[in-house]
Amino acid sequence: MKGHSPTSPLSIHALTVAYQRKRVLWDVDLDIPAGAIIGIIGPNGAGKSTLLKACLGLVTAASGQVSVFGKPLSDDPTRVGYVPQRESVDWDFPVTVLDVVLMGTYGRLGWLRRPGRRERDAAHAALETLGMSAFSHRQIGQLSGGQQQRVFLARALAQDASLYLMDEPFASVDAATEQAILTVLRRLRDEGRTAVVVHHDLESAREYFDWVVLLNTRVIAAGPAQEVLTHDRLRETYGGRLALLDEAAQRLQGAQGG
Amino acid sequence: MNAWSWGVDGWIIVIGALAAIACAVPGVFLVVRREAMLADALSHAALPGIAGAFLMSGTRDPLWMFLGAVGAGLLVAIGARGIAALGRVDAGAAMGIAFTTLFALGLVAIVQAADRVDLDPSCVLFGSLELAPLDTIDVGGAAVPRAAVVLACVAAINLAVAALLWKEFTITAFDAPLARALNLRPRVIELLVLAMAAATCVAAFEAVGSILVVAMIVIPAASARLMSDRLAGMVVGAVVLGIVGALAGHWLASAAAPMLLPSGRDASTAGSIAAALGGIFVVTALFSPQRGALRRLADRASLARRVVREDALGLLWRVEEDGKTIDTKRLATLLVRGAQARPRSIGRAINRLARERLVSIDAGRIALTTEGRNAGAELVRSHRLWELYLARRLALAPDHVHDTAMVLEHITDSTMRDELAREELADPTNPESLKDPHGRIVPRPPE
Numbered sequence: 001m002k003g004h005s006p007t008s009p010l011s012i013h014a015l016t017v018a019y020q021r022k023r024v025l026w027d028v029d030l031d032i033p034a035g036a037i038i039g040i041i042g043p044n045g046a047g048k049s050t051l052l053k054a055c056l057g058l059v060t061a062a063s064g065q066v067s068v069f070g071k072p073l074s075d076d077p078t079r080v081g082y083v084p085q086r087e088s089v090d091w092d093f094p095v096t097v098l099d100v101v102l103m104g105t106y107g108r109l110g111w112l113r114r115p116g117r118r119e120r121d122a123a124h125a126a127l128e129t130l131g132m133s134a135f136s137h138r139q140i141g142q143l144s145g146g147q148q149q150r151v152f153l154a155r156a157l158a159q160d161a162s163l164y165l166m167d168e169p170f171a172s173v174d175a176a177t178e179q180a181i182l183t184v185l186r187r188l189r190d191e192g193r194t195a196v197v198v199h200h201d202l203e204s205a206r207e208y209f210d211w212v213v214l215l216n217t218r219v220i221a222a223g224p225a226q227e228v229l230t231h232d233r234l235r236e237t238y239g240g241r242l243a244l245l246d247e248a249a250q251r252l253q254g255a256q257g258g
Numbered sequence: 259m260n261a262w263s264w265g266v267d268g269w270i271i272v273i274g275a276l277a278a279i280a281c282a283v284p285g286v287f288l289v290v291r292r293e294a295m296l297a298d299a300l301s302h303a304a305l306p307g308i309a310g311a312f313l314m315s316g317t318r319d320p321l322w323m324f325l326g327a328v329g330a331g332l333l334v335a336i337g338a339r340g341i342a343a344l345g346r347v348d349a350g351a352a353m354g355i356a357f358t359t360l361f362a363l364g365l366v367a368i369v370q371a372a373d374r375v376d377l378d379p380s381c382v383l384f385g386s387l388e389l390a391p392l393d394t395i396d397v398g399g400a401a402v403p404r405a406a407v408v409l410a411c412v413a414a415i416n417l418a419v420a421a422l423l424w425k426e427f428t429i430t431a432f433d434a435p436l437a438r439a440l441n442l443r444p445r446v447i448e449l450l451v452l453a454m455a456a457a458t459c460v461a462a463f464e465a466v467g468s469i470l471v472v473a474m475i476v477i478p479a480a481s482a483r484l485m486s487d488r489l490a491g492m493v494v495g496a497v498v499l500g501i502v503g504a505l506a507g508h509w510l511a512s513a514a515a516p517m518l519l520p521s522g523r524d525a526s527t528a529g530s531i532a533a534a535l536g537g538i539f540v541v542t543a544l545f546s547p548q549r550g551a552l553r554r555l556a557d558r559a560s561l562a563r564r565v566v567r568e569d570a571l572g573l574l575w576r577v578e579e580d581g582k583t584i585d586t587k588r589l590a591t592l593l594v595r596g597a598q599a600r601p602r603s604i605g606r607a608i609n610r611l612a613r614e615r616l617v618s619i620d621a622g623r624i625a626l627t628t629e630g631r632n633a634g635a636e637l638v639r640s641h642r643l644w645e646l647y648l649a650r651r652l653a654l655a656p657d658h659v660h661d662t663a664m665v666l667e668h669i670t671d672s673t674m675r676d677e678l679a680r681e682e683l684a685d686p687t688n689p690e691s692l693k694d695p696h697g698r699i700v701p702r703p704p705e
Contacts, residue, residue, distance in 0.1 A: 056439045077441045084435060093290055093432050094487050103429050107440030114425060139487035 278500020306364025
């Protein structure tokens with residue numbers, strides 16, 4: 001991709017995503033720096049989750065390209081670890097905590113091979129890191145919300161990825177889980193890995209993140225947290241809704257029955 | 259009742275059990291995906307599939323019938339998604355539209371075709387398990403019912419595919435987006451599960467009919483979920499329960515029904531198996547040790563008893579706090595009024611407290627022992643900490659917090675209590691500073 005860094009863990013070029021003609025992401029252009037904790041911040045409906053999903057190929061982009069360490073994601077999908085929102089799965093599903101964490105190793109294992117000793121060791125180590133070892137044989141529905149979030153994080157750790165995409169990991173978790181997640185994020189950074197974290201709480205953003213992307217359909221600003229999290233920019237992100245454009249989009253939908 | 263015959267009864271049970279084993283794998287994966295409705299759709303689609311295959315090929319070659327039925331099943335499952343998008347209805351309604359329409363078309367086609375060949379609609383609906391042992395093929399010199407051979411093959415293929423692709427099946431059912439991000443092709447796996455379910459439906463439906471095959475797929479898996487928290491455990495459970503259902507169903511049809519029914523005749527075996535499976539589900543739903551209704555009732559009753567005992571301790575502690583004493587009768591009256599407990603359960607609670615030496619009763623007067631005093635203090639501490647928390651954090655009026663605190667105090671352990679205290683203690687050096695919204699001092703934790 002022209003003008004984008006081949007070494008960046010995540011380069012996004014002119015990415016546009018639309019659901020039924022309504023643009024959710026519009027011409028997003030980003031180079032995420034390596035070895036940092038990056039926050040993606042914006043109001044509800046700003047397209048934060050969609051951005052992660054588009055990077056993973058889980059939603060189809062109308063246009064644009066994404067590359068991971070200079071290559072298309074499909075070259076080696078296991079380099080990217082995904083932590084979806086907690087609500088995205090059925091927690092009544094009959095699997096144990098260990099089963100779920102082992103799923104992180106499935107990509108590297110590939111088709112047909114079963115998880116063995118090495119995978120189980122990786123899963124146990126990940127659970128240990130998040131203080132969840134005591135729960136490894138519990139059915140996942142018997143955990144608290146914070147514990148479920150830690151299981152998702154442990155699953156991503158077990159994948160041993162270089163780039164992590166996390167969707168609202170801090171959403172409604174207890175104080176202990178918040179600390180556990182922060183510790184993991186900092187450890188990942190110290191190991192030279194990169195974590196891109198969708199987040200909606202402004203107050204904690206300055207404390208959590210090295211680098212911040214302010215997103216509201218478009219990228220409002222991206223850069224070091226101290227520079228980006230300014231009053232004007234936040235107002236632009238949260239307050240400055242493009243009312244006329246929204247109305248036009250609505251009419252377009254109505255007119256075309258879309 | 260007819261005399262037992264290995265050649266007939268034995269094979270009926272074997273065929274029923276093989277159908278149950280074949281249904282276990284697709285059944286479990288449909289149930290955990292909350293797509294059990296698909297079994298209904300797939301089995302109904304088999305009828306138009308068979309009719310269509312017959313009209314197109316002009317033969318009754320079983321292979322054509324099979325391919326037609328499986329193809330129609332997949333068509334319905336995939337077509338339902340299209341209908342959902344086209345008509346903007348939910349997945350369940352779309353499925354209902356797709357398979358009933360196709361089923362009706364199939365019925366019409368079969369009635370048309372029935373003039374020329376012996377395709378019997380009622381046989382398609384209810385199967386002919388009783389006649390299945392008569393239709394044999396030669397397997398290594400022995401005459402084995404064709405249905406047994408077909409179902410054994412399908413069961414073996416299903417179990418082998420599940421064993422081989424267990425990891426892919428699991429991750430697809432639990433978290434398809436992750437499977438996709440990891441390049442594990444969840445859509446291919448979903449299609450494979452669907453094809454497996456469709457093939458099983460068609461193979462089993464010849465023996466048990468298109469309506470009852472749904473019971474075979476859904477009920478053992480749903481019952482097994484009540485008994486196991488693991489996928490593998492569910493498959494084993496579904497196999498076992500399915501076999502039990504086949505045995506019980508045959509017994510119902512051949513032994514129990516002739517005695518119970520006024521006609522004195524045998525009942526339909528397939529129908530009896532489905533009824534037996536329904537019974538098995540009710541039994542597991544009631545008696546499952548982890549998730550059964552009786553277990554939940556017992557848990558609730560034991561909690562209710564504990565609440566009465568704890569309320570009695572709390573009340574006694576408050577009486578002592580005011581420097582008063584109380585007799586058991588008055589205590590019971592206060593408990594009935596304050597905790598809505600029934601007099602009988604209060605009597606039992608007081609007896610048990612006395613037995614556990616938490617209270618002592620002397621000439622009708624009831625008092626806390628040292629241990630009881632500590633327990634009462636902990637409870638009142640929880641209660642008042644919650645009142646404080648609710649009043650401060652939720653800004654509830656002081657006269658609105660008591661009832662909620664009455665509930666929360668019983669589920670508060672020492673860790674939670676310490677956390678509440680840490681949050682609410684204004685001045686840690688002076689525990690007296692902690693007062694509830696009514697001005698009462700929050701008791702300190704017992705030494």
